[in-house]
Structure formats: structure tokens, C-alpha cells
Amino acid sequence: xLTKKILLSAVSALSLTLVATASFALTPDVQKxxxxxxxxxxxxxxxxxxxxxxxxxxxxxxxQESIREIKMKTLEVQNDxxxxxxxxxxPRDVKGTAFLSxxxxxxxxxxxxFLPALKRVKRISSRNKSGPFMGSEFAxxxxxxxEVEKYTYKxxxxxxxxxxxxxxxxxxxxxxxxGYTRRIVWLDTSEYRVQKVDFYDRKDTxxxxxxxxxxxxxxxxxxxxxxxxxxxxxxxxxxxxKWSNYNFKTGLSESDFNRNSLKRAR
Amino acid sequence: xxxxxxxxxxxxxxxxxxRTLTVLAVCTSTLLIKPLFANEVEFEASxxxxxxxxYFFKEALxxxxxxxxxxxxxxxxxxxxQWNDGSDSIIFTPFYRVDSQDENRTHGDxxxxxxxxxxxxxxxxxxxxKEFWGVTEFQHLVxxxxxxxxxxxxxxxxxxxxxxxxxxxxxxxxxxxxxLLPGFRxxxxxxxxxxxxxxxxxxxxxxxxESSAGQQHxxxxxxxxxxxxxxxxxxxxxxxxxxxxYLTPVVQNPMSSLESYSLQQYxxxxxxxxxxxxxxxxxxxxxxxxxxxxxxxxxxxxxxxGFEYSFIGVFDSNLDLGLLMEHSWDSRGEVEFGEQxxxxxxxxxxxxxxxxxxxxxxxxxxxxxxxxxxxxxxFIVEASRRFGDNFIASFDVRLLQSNNENDLLYALSNDDHxxxxxxxxx
Numbered sequence: 001x002l003t004k005k006i007l008l009s010a011v012s013a014l015s016l017t018l019v020a021t022a023s024f025a026l027t028p029d030v031q032k033x034x035x036x037x038x039x040x041x042x043x044x045x046x047x048x049x050x051x052x053x054x055x056x057x058x059x060x061x062x063x064q065e066s067i068r069e070i071k072m073k074t075l076e077v078q079n080d081x082x083x084x085x086x087x088x089x090x091p092r093d094v095k096g097t098a099f100l101s102x103x104x105x106x107x108x109x110x111x112x113x114f115l116p117a118l119k120r121v122k123r124i125s126s127r128n129k130s131g132p133f134m135g136s137e138f139a140x141x142x143x144x145x146x147e148v149e150k151y152t153y154k155x156x157x158x159x160x161x162x163x164x165x166x167x168x169x170x171x172x173x174x175x176x177x178x179g180y181t182r183r184i185v186w187l188d189t190s191e192y193r194v195q196k197v198d199f200y201d202r203k204d205t206x207x208x209x210x211x212x213x214x215x216x217x218x219x220x221x222x223x224x225x226x227x228x229x230x231x232x233x234x235x236x237x238x239x240x241x242k243w244s245n246y247n248f249k250t251g252l253s254e255s256d257f258n259r260n261s262l263k264r265a266r
Numbered sequence: 267x268x269x270x271x272x273x274x275x276x277x278x279x280x281x282x283x284x285r286t287l288t289v290l291a292v293c294t295s296t297l298l299i300k301p302l303f304a305n306e307v308e309f310e311a312s313x314x315x316x317x318x319x320x321y322f323f324k325e326a327l328x329x330x331x332x333x334x335x336x337x338x339x340x341x342x343x344x345x346x347x348q349w350n351d352g353s354d355s356i357i358f359t360p361f362y363r364v365d366s367q368d369e370n371r372t373h374g375d376x377x378x379x380x381x382x383x384x385x386x387x388x389x390x391x392x393x394x395x396k397e398f399w400g401v402t403e404f405q406h407l408v409x410x411x412x413x414x415x416x417x418x419x420x421x422x423x424x425x426x427x428x429x430x431x432x433x434x435x436x437x438x439x440x441x442x443x444x445x446l447l448p449g450f451r452x453x454x455x456x457x458x459x460x461x462x463x464x465x466x467x468x469x470x471x472x473x474x475x476e477s478s479a480g481q482q483h484x485x486x487x488x489x490x491x492x493x494x495x496x497x498x499x500x501x502x503x504x505x506x507x508x509x510x511x512y513l514t515p516v517v518q519n520p521m522s523s524l525e526s527y528s529l530q531q532y533x534x535x536x537x538x539x540x541x542x543x544x545x546x547x548x549x550x551x552x553x554x555x556x557x558x559x560x561x562x563x564x565x566x567x568x569x570x571x572g573f574e575y576s577f578i579g580v581f582d583s584n585l586d587l588g589l590l591m592e593h594s595w596d597s598r599g600e601v602e603f604g605e606q607x608x609x610x611x612x613x614x615x616x617x618x619x620x621x622x623x624x625x626x627x628x629x630x631x632x633x634x635x636x637x638x639x640x641x642x643x644x645f646i647v648e649a650s651r652r653f654g655d656n657f658i659a660s661f662d663v664r665l666l667q668s669n670n671e672n673d674l675l676y677a678l679s680n681d682d683h684x685x686x687x688x689x690x691x692x
Contacts, residue, residue: 058625066625066655092691093658094627095312108548110493118423120398123498123546128578131586135625179579255386259441259491260434264382264389266310266352 033153033169040192041148047222049075049252053245058136061236067091068134071266074145075252081105082145083257087265088134098265100257101126105149106174114262121259130179137208137230137239139179142199150174156184161195164188180207191215193223201234208232218248306349313343313359316689322461324680330458332367339364342377355382359427363418370457370470371417377427389434394427397445399489399500401544401553402570404592404615404635408540408555410504411487413451420462420664426451440492440499447485450475450507452531464677466515469528475507476534476562483507483535500542508536508561512606534561549576553592567597568608572615584624590617590633600639609674612638626652642668642675658689 026034056068069090075083081103088097096116103109109126129141151171159168166186173180184198193215201207214226228241255261320336340363348355359378365371380393397411411428418424431446455468477483485506492499511531518528538559545552551574558567572592580587594610601607615635622628628651635644644667650660662685668675 060625091627091652091655092312093314093652093656093689095691108496110495110546118398119396120400123401123493123544123551125546125549125551125576127549127576128586131578132584132623135623135627177578253386255436258436259493260384260389260436264352264355264384266346266348266355 029155030153032155033171034148036155036167036169036187036192037148037151037153037171040187040194041146043192044146044222045076047076047219048249049073050246050248051250051252052224052243052247055242055244056134056136056138057240057242058134059238059240066135068136070134073252073256075254075257081109081147083254084145085257085261085265096266098262100259100262101144102257103144103147105147109144112259112262114265119263121262127177129175129177137232137237138241141173141175141178141180142210142230151183158189159186161186161188164195165190166195191223193225206233216246218246222248308348310346311343312346312692313341314689314691315339315341316687318685318687320461320683320685322681322683324682326461327677327680328465331461331463332459335366336368336461337366338371344378353384356380357382368417368457368460370454370460373417373454375415375426377425379427387436389436391430391432391434394429395432396425396427397430397432399502399540399542400555401498401500401542402555402572402592403553403574403590403617404572404633405555405570405594405610407557407568407570407594408500408502408542410502410509410538410540411445411447413453413509415454417454417456417460426454440490443487443489443491445485445487445489447487447506448482450481450483450485450533452481452533453509453511461681461683462678464674466527466529468511468513469516469518469530472516472528473511473531473533476532477507496546498544498546500540502540504536504538504540506535508534508559512563534563536561549578550574551576564598564606568610569593569595570610584622586621586623588617588619588621590619591615592617609637614638628652637668637670637673637675640668640670640673642670642673644675656691658691660687660689661685 051071051073054070054072056070058066058068067090068088071087071089073085077083084101084103086099086101088094098114100112101109111124111126113122113124114120115122130139132138133140133143151173153172154170156168156170159166166188169185169187171183171185179202180199181202181204182200185194186196187194193212195212197210198206199208199210208230210228210230212225212228215223216226217223224243224246226243229238230241231238316339318338318340322334322336326333340361342359342361345358346355357378357380359376360374361377362374363371376394378393378395380391380395383390398409399411400406400408406423411430412425413428414422415424415426416422428447428451429449433444435442452470452473455470456463458467475481475483483506485504487502487504487506489500489502511533513529513531515527516530518526536559538557540557541555543554553573554569554571556567556569559565570592572590574588574590577587579585592615594613594615596608596611598607599611601611613635615633617631617633620630629649631648633646636642645665647663648660650658652658663683665682666675666678668679670676
């Protein structure tokens with residue numbers, strides 16, 4: 001199953017790359033970029049499910065802060081994108097609001113929103129990938145799970161970053177609704193953990209930089225960063241993400257990700 | 267400020283509370299005693315307190331009505347307990363509003379007091395709850411379980427808590443919900459002093475029912491809902507008391523020499539079939555709702571259909587713009603004023619929703635409704651923004667206009683108003 005998934009990813013990424021580069025075969029840089037991404041994904045498969053608490057600190061240019069408190073439940077789905085349930089606790093006016101997403105590597109995600117005041121479940125359009133998440137500097141697409149098929153790749157260089165040897169890989173979003181022309185990603189060569197991402201907007205100018213820190217290993221295999229800091233170079237705002245209470249293999253199943261569970265999510 | 271507590275309502279509230287507590291107690295004793303002690307109980311308290319100020323631009327049309335200003339204060343705490351990792355929970359959401367002018371608007375309700383048990387493929391919900399059905403924005407045609415709390419606001423989106431036993435079954439082919447609804451809630455209407463009402467006041471003490479069981483009739487509903495790819499479906503059958511009363515003018519006080527009339531409420535029994543469909547196709551949301559209602563007095567069809575189209579990041583910014591269009595149709599056609607029927611028999615609605623996606627979650631919604639059979643318009647603007655981390659300010663303007671004396675909007679044509687509210691969430 002696992003190898004099949006990786007193979008599928010490789011094949012679809014390969015075919016996309018072929019289309020992108022027209023008649024040329026994969027150049028060594030493209031091949032290496034793809035290989036690194038497949039390896040990174042491979043090292044993060046098999047965790048089954050997880051739950052975690054997320055604290056978002058939004059800062060504007062003047063240093064004013066605003067807090068978002070969010071709980072996430074995620075179910076790994078074989079041969080497809082993950083299923084996730086996002087539950088909002090702060091700001092208080094959106095407490096009880098919950099967001100259910102069935103993500104897919106290439107086709108449109110399926111998304112529902114539960115609005116507690118009206119007790120209404122609303123199916124929403126998943127087109128809005130580039131829009132800000134909860135008024136933060138994170139776009140919806142920045143928070144979705146990494147799938148090899150979502151990008152085409154190019155290896156740029158090996159670089160030293162904060163004392164780590166890293167692969168510097170350029171990623172080109174396949175989805176035309178992405179807010180980016182490209183992302184440059186630094187992954188450390190020993191564990192394939194993302195250390196830093198530069199985001200380039202639709203005009204191909206540097207928009208944001210995301211840095212990951214305080215990585216912790218779970219189940220002796222899966223690495224998660226406790227801290228993520230997104231800085232927007234164009235508007236001077238920033239958002240800090242702090243993760244806590246990471247739990248893996250908690251026994252979540254498909255039945256925790258439907259309309260009923262969305263309505264009573266806490 | 268005239269602040270009056272309404273004893274009638276509080277006693278009704280008590281009655282509702284006692285009934286639900288009994289049901290809850292039975293459930294608790296049979297299902298939960300063991301797990302309750304075996305596991306840690308988590309408790310959460312949240313809610314809001316809001317102040318609201320309305321200003322009516324014109325003098326009142328009817329003598330007893332308030333003239334320009336109406337202030338009120340409302341509170342809705344929410345208490346929540348869960349155990350067994352959230353598989354079992356109890357929620358309690360009381361609500362109370364104090365109004366400076368309209369004594370009917372000074373009222374309380376238990377929005378929720380329910381026990382929920384969730385298993386892998388079924389869920390049992392017992393107590394007072396709110397249940398929303400539907401997909402459209404300008405009218406909630408298929409939404410039938412809860413009675414409208416009519417004094418709350420003009421849009422009819424506020425609902426009274428409904429006593430129920432709801433079993434929800436999750437299948438590969440969709441979710442099936444069975445509802446038993448013991449006890450009926452009468453709609454709330456603006457009182458003599460209140461604006462946003464017709465020339466006659468609805469008499470809350472003159473209520474009759476078709477069913478001999480009256481308010482104790484046991485209503486029933488069965489609903490199926492399912493998502494298939496880009497499509498979301500819902501279909502149901504409801505059998506029980508019509509949530510909409512037939513209103514008839516009657517002489518209020520036969521002994522008095524002055525002839526004054528009020529409206530008598532008559533709640534008939536009904537069978538209703540409902541269907542709601544949404545297609546989510548890229549930036550387009552296509553929405554359709556339809557009902558067929560059969561009572562001993564009439565049978566009719568009605569639909570609400572339209573779309574919402576979203577522009578993401580307009581003007582090279584973070585702003586999202588949603589454009590909405592919906593049409594309402596009712597087989598009963600145009601109705602004479604005072605007759606039973608729907609105001610929305612052939613009406614077109616256009617709307618625009620602007621989400622700023624900023625730290626303060628600023629939003630602006632504009633809507634225009636127009637009756638295509640005669641000259642009647644409604645116009646609404648709703649704006650809201652967060653201040654700090656806990657305050658939400660909203661500003662609404664509603665303008666109503668009609669040249670047709672037969673239209674309810676004509677009776678409300680002096681009721682154009684602006685409303686400012688500030689809510690503190692905790």
C-alpha cells in the first residue's frame with residue numbers, strides 16, 4: 001500500500017513534470033528535486049491520525065497582537081489527501097465554529113463549515129486557497145498537508161542554514177488557484193524536515209518567509225515543529241504558530257470526520 | 267426605561283425546563299451513571315452579553331407603538347460538560363433579553379438543554395435543541411424543527427429551543443435522523459408597543475390548535491442527508507404542528523364599547539415534504555430548496571433557488587466578494603393583506619458579501635429584495651467588526667418600502683431602522 005502510494009505520487013509528479021517541461025526528459029535538477037520531496041513524504045507516512053492544539057499569535061506592523069486558539073484532528077487517508085477537523089476556541093465570538101475538510105492531492109477539496117449560532121452546516125467552496133486563514137499571514141494552502149502531486153520541483157543547491165546542511169528546492173504549485181508562482185524550501189539533509197520556506201506571489205516577488213523551529217520527534221519517527229513563524233515582507237505583519245499536545249495514533253476513525261462529528265466538535 | 271419581567275413567560279419556561287429535566291434524568295440514570303464516575307468530566311463556560319440600540323427613522327404608524335428609540339440587553343451563557351472523551355456531553359444554553367419598550371421582547375428561552383451520546387455510527391440527542399436544515403440565504407424554507415423567535419429580529423433567524431429525542435444514524439449512503447418532538451412552542455410576536463408589526467397585535471393568549479392534544483401533540487420528522495462529490499442533498503418528511511399560525515382578526519374585548527381587534531393564532535396540523543440541494547462547483551454554489559405542505563386548509567408548493575459566486579482576492583487584496591442571487595416562489599401566488607399565504611410568492615433577492623479577511627474579521631453584507639408581482643422593496647446592510655479579542659460591533663440598516671396596500675411591507679413602511687449592537691464574548 002505504502003509503496004504503491006509513493007509510486008503513484010512519483011508517476012503523477014513525473015507526468016506533470018513532463019508536461020511542464022514539454023519535450024524534454026527530466027533534467028537532473030528536476031529529478032533530484034522530486035526525489036527529495038518523495039523522500040520527505042515517505043518519512044512522514046504511517047502516523048494514522050493525530051490531534052494537536054494550535055495557538056496563533058497575529059502581529060501587525062504596530063506590534064498589536066491578536067490570539068487564535070485552535071484544535072486540530074487529522075486522519076491519514078491512504079492513496080488520498082488527509083481528512084481534518086479544525087475546531088476554533090478563540091477569539092471567543094467564533095468559539096464552537098468547526099471546519100471539516102477532505103483534502104485531495106489534485107482534485108478540489110471537500111469542505112464544510114459549522115456555524116454554532118445558527119447550528120448550520122455549510123458546504124463551502126474550496127477554491128479559496130490563497131486567502132488568509134483567520135486574518136493571519138497563513139493562507140489556507142500554507143496549512144494544508146504536503147502531497148507530492150501538488151507541486152513540480154527543481155533542486156537548486158545544498159546550503160548551510162542555522163548550522164544544518166540543507167537541500168534548497170524550488171516548488172511550483174500545480175493548482176492554478178494557488179496564490180504563489182513558486183516556493184523555495186530548505187529541508188535538512190539528515191531528517192528531511194522543512195526548515196524554511198520563501199513564498200513568491202503571483203507577480204513573482206518575495207511575499208513571505210516561514211521558518212520552523214523546535215522540532216520534536218514522535219513515535220520515534222515523525223518530526224513536528226513546535227514553532228512556525230510567518231513573516232510577510234510586503235505588509236510588515238507576522239504570525240507565530242505554537243503547537244502543543246501533539247498525540248499520534250489516538251484511535252480516530254472515519255466516523256470522527258463527518259457532519260455529525262462536525263456539529264458536536266469541541 | 268421600562269423594564270418588565272414577564273411572569274407568564276417565566277412560568278412557561280419553568281414548565282419547559284421541568285419536562286426536559288425529567289427526560290434528561292431518565293436518560294442519565296439508565297445510560298450514564300457508570301461512565302460518569304469512571305471518567306473525568308470536563309467543563310466549559312462561555313457566552314455573550316450584548317447591548318443593542320435601534321433607531322426608527324419615522325414616527326410610528328399605529329398609536330401604541332414606540333416612536334424612535336428602542337434599547338435592549340441580552341445574555342446567552344453556554345455551559346458544557348463532556349466525559350468519555352467527548353462521547354457523552356450535556357449542553358445548557360439559557361437566553362434572556364430585556365427590552366426598554368416592547369414587553370413581548372422582554373423574554374427568556376432555553377435555547378439548549380440537551381444530553382448527547384455519540385457512538386461510531388449513531389448518535390442520540392435528548393432535550394431542548396436547535397436543528398437547522400437548508401442551504402439558501404434569503405429565506406430558510408425547509409428549516410422546520412424550531413419555532414421562530416419572532417420578537418428577536420426581523421430576519422427570522424432566531425429560533426426557540428425545541429424539546430426532542432433525535433436518533434441519528436450514520437450510513438455509507440447518508441445520515442438518517444429520526445425526530446420525536448414532544449411539546450410545541452408558540453411563535454413570539456411584537457407586542458402593542460413594538461414596531462415591525464402590522465396594524466393588529468397578535469394575541470398571545472388567544473391560541474387554538476387543530477389537534478385535540480393542543481400544545482402537547484407529538485410531532486415527528488424523518489430526514490436523510492448525504493454528500494456525493496460536489497453535491498449535498500437533504501430530504502425529509504415532517505408530520506405535526508405547523509410552525510406558522512393562521513392569524514384571524516377577532517374583537518379583543520367584546521364588553522368594551524370601543525371595538526378593538528387583535529389577531530387570533532390557530533396552529534393547524536401539517537404534513538410537509540422538504541428537499542434541499544447544493545452543488546459546489548468551483549467558485550459557484552448552486553442552491554435549491556423546496557417544500558410541499560399539506561394542511562386541512564390548504565396544500566401548496568414553494569421553492570427558494572439561486573446561486574452564490576465568489577471572487578477571491580478582489581482588487582489585488584485579501585478581500586473576498588460573494589455575489590448572491592435567489593428567487594422565491596410560492597404556488598399560492600399573491601395574497602390579500604391579512605390572508606394566509608407567503609409574502610415571498612415571486613420575489614427576487616440580490617446580495618453582495620464582502621469579507622475583509624483582516625485581524626478584526628470585518629464583514630459587510632448588502633441585500634435587496636424585490637417583489638416581482640407588485641412594487642415592494644426591502645434593502646438591508648449589515649456590517650460587523652471585532653474590537654480587541656472579545657468585542658463584536660455590528661451595525662444594520664433595514665429599509666422597507668411598498669406601494670401596495672395589500673403587502674405586509676406596506677404595513678411596515680414606517681419601520682425603516684438602523685440598529686447598533688455591541689456584544690462581549692467570554
